[in-house]
Amino acid sequence: xxxxxxDFAIFLPIIFIxxxxxxxxxxxxxxxxxxxxxxxxxxxxxxxxxxxIAFSTLVDYIVGNQLSITKNKNSRKLLLLTxxxxxxxxxxxxxxxxxxxxxxxxxxxxxxxxxxxRSLDIILPVGISFYTFQTLSYTIDIYKNKINxxxxxxxxxxxxxxxxxxxxxxxxxxxxxxxxFYNKRTFEYHKAVDGMRQILWGLFKKIVIxxxxxxxxxxxxxxxxxxxxxxxxxxxxxxxxxxxxDFSGYSDIAIGTARLFGFKLMQNFAFPYFSxxxxxxxxxxxxxxxxxxxxxxxxxxxxxxxTNYQKIRNVFIIFLVSGFWHGPNWTFIIWGALNALYFLPxxxxxxxxxxxxxxAKDTLLPSIxxxxxxxxxxxxxxxxxxxxxxxxxxxxxxxxxxxxDQSVFTLPHLITPKLEMIxxxxxxxxxxxxxxxxxxxxxxxxxxxxxxxxxxSIYFTIILMIITFGVFTQNTFIYFQF
Amino acid sequence: xxxFIRNILIISSSIVVLHLILAQFANGSTDNFYSRxxxxxxxSLIIGTSRSAQGIHPEILxxxxxxEKVNSIYNYSFSLNNSSYGEKYYNAIQKKINKESKNGxxxxxxxxxxxxxxxxxxxxxxxxxxxxxSMKYYNSSPNYEYLIKKYKKGxxxxxxxxxxxxxxxxxxxxxxxxNGSYTYLRKDGLLEVYTRMDSAYASNNIKNKVKSYLKLxxxxxxxxxxFNYLKKTIKxxxxxxxxxxxxxxxxxxxxxxxxxxxxxFNIRIQTLxxxxxxEYLDHSIYSDKYSYTDGNHLYIExxxxxxxxxxxxxxxxx
Numbered sequence: 001x002x003x004x005x006x007d008f009a010i011f012l013p014i015i016f017i018x019x020x021x022x023x024x025x026x027x028x029x030x031x032x033x034x035x036x037x038x039x040x041x042x043x044x045x046x047x048x049x050x051x052x053i054a055f056s057t058l059v060d061y062i063v064g065n066q067l068s069i070t071k072n073k074n075s076r077k078l079l080l081l082t083x084x085x086x087x088x089x090x091x092x093x094x095x096x097x098x099x100x101x102x103x104x105x106x107x108x109x110x111x112x113x114x115x116x117x118r119s120l121d122i123i124l125p126v127g128i129s130f131y132t133f134q135t136l137s138y139t140i141d142i143y144k145n146k147i148n149x150x151x152x153x154x155x156x157x158x159x160x161x162x163x164x165x166x167x168x169x170x171x172x173x174x175x176x177x178x179x180x181f182y183n184k185r186t187f188e189y190h191k192a193v194d195g196m197r198q199i200l201w202g203l204f205k206k207i208v209i210x211x212x213x214x215x216x217x218x219x220x221x222x223x224x225x226x227x228x229x230x231x232x233x234x235x236x237x238x239x240x241x242x243x244x245x246d247f248s249g250y251s252d253i254a255i256g257t258a259r260l261f262g263f264k265l266m267q268n269f270a271f272p273y274f275s276x277x278x279x280x281x282x283x284x285x286x287x288x289x290x291x292x293x294x295x296x297x298x299x300x301x302x303x304x305x306x307t308n309y310q311k312i313r314n315v316f317i318i319f320l321v322s323g324f325w326h327g328p329n330w331t332f333i334i335w336g337a338l339n340a341l342y343f344l345p346x347x348x349x350x351x352x353x354x355x356x357x358x359x360a361k362d363t364l365l366p367s368i369x370x371x372x373x374x375x376x377x378x379x380x381x382x383x384x385x386x387x388x389x390x391x392x393x394x395x396x397x398x399x400x401x402x403x404x405d406q407s408v409f410t411l412p413h414l415i416t417p418k419l420e421m422i423x424x425x426x427x428x429x430x431x432x433x434x435x436x437x438x439x440x441x442x443x444x445x446x447x448x449x450x451x452x453x454x455x456x457s458i459y460f461t462i463i464l465m466i467i468t469f470g471v472f473t474q475n476t477f478i479y480f481q482f
Numbered sequence: 483x484x485x486f487i488r489n490i491l492i493i494s495s496s497i498v499v500l501h502l503i504l505a506q507f508a509n510g511s512t513d514n515f516y517s518r519x520x521x522x523x524x525x526s527l528i529i530g531t532s533r534s535a536q537g538i539h540p541e542i543l544x545x546x547x548x549x550e551k552v553n554s555i556y557n558y559s560f561s562l563n564n565s566s567y568g569e570k571y572y573n574a575i576q577k578k579i580n581k582e583s584k585n586g587x588x589x590x591x592x593x594x595x596x597x598x599x600x601x602x603x604x605x606x607x608x609x610x611x612x613x614x615x616s617m618k619y620y621n622s623s624p625n626y627e628y629l630i631k632k633y634k635k636g637x638x639x640x641x642x643x644x645x646x647x648x649x650x651x652x653x654x655x656x657x658x659x660x661n662g663s664y665t666y667l668r669k670d671g672l673l674e675v676y677t678r679m680d681s682a683y684a685s686n687n688i689k690n691k692v693k694s695y696l697k698l699x700x701x702x703x704x705x706x707x708x709f710n711y712l713k714k715t716i717k718x719x720x721x722x723x724x725x726x727x728x729x730x731x732x733x734x735x736x737x738x739x740x741x742x743x744x745x746x747f748n749i750r751i752q753t754l755x756x757x758x759x760x761e762y763l764d765h766s767i768y769s770d771k772y773s774y775t776d777g778n779h780l781y782i783e784x785x786x787x788x789x790x791x792x793x794x795x796x797x798x799x800x
Contacts, residue, residue, distance in 0.1 A: 020483065192486050207636075419646065463497065467504075468638030 001044040003253045004206055004472075011041065012257065019261060020187050027184040031158045034181075034261070038163035042126075045167075049125040052090060057153075057160045059086050060135045064149035064156075067142045076143060083139040091132045094124055099328025127167030129325060133292055135160055138174040140296060147175050155181035164257040168250045170268040170288035177265070185262030194448070195259030197459075201434075201445035202252030203470075204462050209245030209431055211471035212424040213238040221389055224399045229408030232399060236382045239389045241428055244273065247286070252443055271439045273381075273432075274359050276373035278342040279352035281381060289325070293318050304347060315347060316340045331387045331396060338384040358440045427469055504637040505624040510667035511647035512640050513633065515560060515613055517667045518578075520623035525583035526555040526723065528671070529575060529715065530591030531566065533730040535559035537780040538589060539789040540670040546793035547587065547800070555587055557671030560613060566596045567712040570614040575715060577620040579722055586723030589792075590716060591730050592751055594744035595698065597712055599705035608707065663775075674782060677775050687776035692735050695778075699743050709750075716758050726796055727755050727762040731769040731788065733777035763795055 001007050015037045023029035043050050063083040070076050138159075141147045150156040159178045165171075220227055220235025227235070251268035258265045268288050275281035282290050294303075301314045316337070323336020346352045359374065360366040366374065383400065390396035434444040445462070447455050510517045514535075526549065528538050540555045549555060558578055565571045579586075599608060609615065619627045629637060650664055663677035678684075719725045729751070732740070740747070748764060755762035765788065772784040780788055 187483050187486075189483070189486055193489075196490070459493070460496075463493070464638060467497075467500070467636040468642055470636040471634060472636060473634045 001041050003250065003257075004203065007044065011037075012260075016260060024187070027182075028154060030185060031152075031154045031181055034158040034163070035154060035161060038158070038161035038166060041163035042161065042166060045126050046123070049128075052125055052128070053131060053161055053166075054157075056087060056090070056131065056135050057157050059083060060139050060160070061150065061153055061156050063139055064142045065151070067139070068149045080139060080143045084136065087132045087136050091128055094128055096328045130169050130171055131160060131166060133171045133289070134174075137171070137292060137296065138178070141174055147178070150174075150178060152182070162258070162263075164254040164261075164263075165265055168247070168254070169286075170251055170254065170266050171292055172265060172288065177263070180263050187262070190448075191259055191262065194446070195256040197445050197447070198252045198256030198259065198443050200256075200459065200462055201443055202249045202254075202256060204445075204466055205245040205249030205252060205431065207249075207466055207470035207472065208427050209424075210242045210249060211245075211473070212420070212427065212469065213242035213245065215471075216421060216424065217242050217389065221399070224395070224402055227402070227413055228410050229403045229405040230410055230412040232403045233382075233408065234412040236386050236389075236399075236403075238424075240273075240378070240382050240385050241431075243385065243388070244269075245431070255443075267442050270442075271435050271444075273378055274374055274436070274439055275377050276355040276359055276370060277346055277351070277377055278339065278380060279346055280355040281377055282339070282343070283356075289322070293322055297321060304352075308348065311347065312344060315344055319343065326388075330393045331390050334393055334396065335384050335387045338387065342380050342384070361440070423469055427465065430465070501637050504640050505626060505629055507644050508624050508629065508640045509644065510669065511643045512667075513643075514665055514667055514673055515564070516625070516628060516633070517669065518558060518560070518671055519617070519620055519625045519628045521556060521578075521669070521671065522621055523580040524556040524558070524578055524586075525553045525580050526586040526588065527575065527579065527719070528555060528557040528559055528589040528591070529565075529571075529719075530559040530589075530728075530730070531593070531596050532559065532561040532673070533593065533732065533779060534589070534591040534728075535561065535671075535673045536675050536775075536782070537730045537785045537788055538591070538792065539672055539786055542786060542789035543587070543589075543793045543796075546790065547797055549587065553583075553586060554670070555589070557673075559591065559671070562595055563611060564613040566598075566609070567708045567715060568609045568612075569711060570609040570612045572711050572715055572718070574614045574617070574620060576718060579718075583722040586719075587796075588719040588723055588725045589728050590712075590719065590725055591728045592712065593729060593732075594704070594740045594747045595695075595702065597705060597708040598698075598702040598744070599708060600701055601703050602701070605707055675775060675779065676782065679773070679775070679781060684773070684775065688733055688735060688774065691733075691777040692739065695736055695739050699739060702743075704744055713754065713758070716754075716760065720758070720760070724800075725758075725760045727751060727760060728792065729762075729764045729766045731765050731767075731772055731780070733774045734769055736777045737766055737769055761799055763792065765792060765795075 001011060015033070019030060019033055023033055039050055039053075042053065060083055063079050067076055067079050070079060138147075142149050150159070155178070158181050159172075159174065162172075162177070217235055217238040220231060221239065224232060224235070248269035255265045255268070266288055268286060270284040270287065272281050272284035275284055298314060298318045301317060302310050303314060304311055306314075319336040319340035320333055321336070322339075323332040323334070326332040326335075343352070346354075355373075359370055386399050387393065387396040390399060431444075438444045438446055445458070447458055450458070508516055508520075528534050528540065528543075535557060538557060538559075540557050543549065544554045556578075558575065559565060560571075565574075613632060616631060617627065619625055629640075633640075647666060651666065663675060665676075666674045668674060716725050716727075729748075744750075751764075752762050768791070771791075772788060773781045774784070775781050
């Protein structure tokens, strides 16, 4: 079920009413309802893969509990490896089997010997990378004695399958989310309003920004050889806003929906396009995944400690794995490698934690230096997005070569219908204005401090913009494929 | 909780009321198809793809063929992806035609593409992307079913398009400059397309169209399924009046592709016309006489010329 569909618009109020009016007195029933509704939510897409979630839940529940009663180090290690093997095995099979097979076949062909291989027609279960990482963190944290295992299978099943964030995150840590299932939720007006606001803002980002930008980004990326350098830059910028609107929009809707049910999920995007360097960008973009890799991969590898060689190795590993997490395609790996290259110099110069506060704090406008840093960082990410969006690495390089051309100094070719392109640019400007004004808050439509009249004016303006400029083709979210 | 529910209800009902109001503004500026789902049942129709949607002016046929108002012809052509001959289009025609009609005129336009099918599709997959798919209502105004199921933008865009249309229809030359092209679906079903027609722009459009049709050549093949539905459509229309099979002219470069794609097309259609006792008017032989926006579609002024020629042709043999 997609957030931007009629199905979800019907599903959500039904669950909301049952949750708060029918079974609100009993925590077990609340958790049971969340689990059942999450399975319905997921099964709406393909019920066959519900067994994968159920299996994953059961394995990690049992492993977690066994870990808590097993004192022997080797047995504990074996339990952890069992969980890792099963979870990563399922992920590897569904997501990477054909990629590895094709890569091996290509490698053998390159050295002159051909091998017969049979790729499988595998459907990728939606959100498998997200819930796999969530359950992995649970088991690893128990193994490291950071948390206690859940003794309540219903709460645990609800934690694994919690529908707002099941298919595209935020990837929650058990430490934050699981205890919330142990306590009975009571309705709080300000939390519910906050949730609705964030849902509204998420819909604006997805339906207005992402889906409109997609029209132009697709047209330019699919016919890149026909366009001037300046148009190609415009296409890459459209994609940058498409992916931001799409993914952060999803996160906003997920966080807002969870809030409606009394849960607090972690912030997943913190205005990343206002970052002043690439390290700051990665502290603000897909925070739940970045911190996951930081805690479970980067730090165990040694992080930024050790020799320069070790530091460089660690940075490359984390960014390449991050790229590979997105999918079995070399374009994602190049995207990760480029980000590693951007990150390395500032890390080696120990300048990766210079910009940890909010840009232009307590002032209305940024300084010239801050503005230039933001623009530079934005364009570096835009270059990397070119590979993320391209069909192949070759296409990505050709796209970039198309930019390095004297036509880059001409005016971009406005794609037909031009008026719609102008409307889209106008909507992007609105997005940036809201984000800039509220950049110190958790999301841009957090307008709780305004007067009632101003708040309602803003709500209706955003609703009118969605109704007027929104695309209602039930476009799926980009991150579902990951 | 009550305050929250009350506020949600206020917002939700405001949104519903707003949509009911916005739907009233829907007209020919809404999109390229909407009005055809709101017009009443008709006695005479022009059937086919975008070539006839843009290329045959109903009012010219009405005037030259002296059609009475009750029998005035309605352009019920859509586009290749939507109205190639098949079950969905057949049902849509059935729902648009006045059952009492006996003396209507029906222009059934044909080309090799509208009786071909994508070879990668099974028969059950044909036309699932069509605009008629899952539609029940074809003659209601406003057509909420269409707006809910088929309109891809928020309904506020209906008003925006209407405002744009009102401003820009008076400045067609300006819109060509600032928007590249502008379309408006007239009440008689004709799709007006205003676009730049300078030679560089037009030849680039033709080049792109040739490219896309060459792709179609490798993907499509003649379809018995579609051809049978063409026969079925003609049979249906024959019960309500006189049917003419018409091939609309296209740019020479596209005609060459079509001839290579289906060399037997004309023979097949002529045989069909003979078997069904109707006339086949092949106007593709006059393709040099007209100019085209993209090779596939007649320029609006040339569409008028073509409509006059077609009407005179029909008038002669009537």
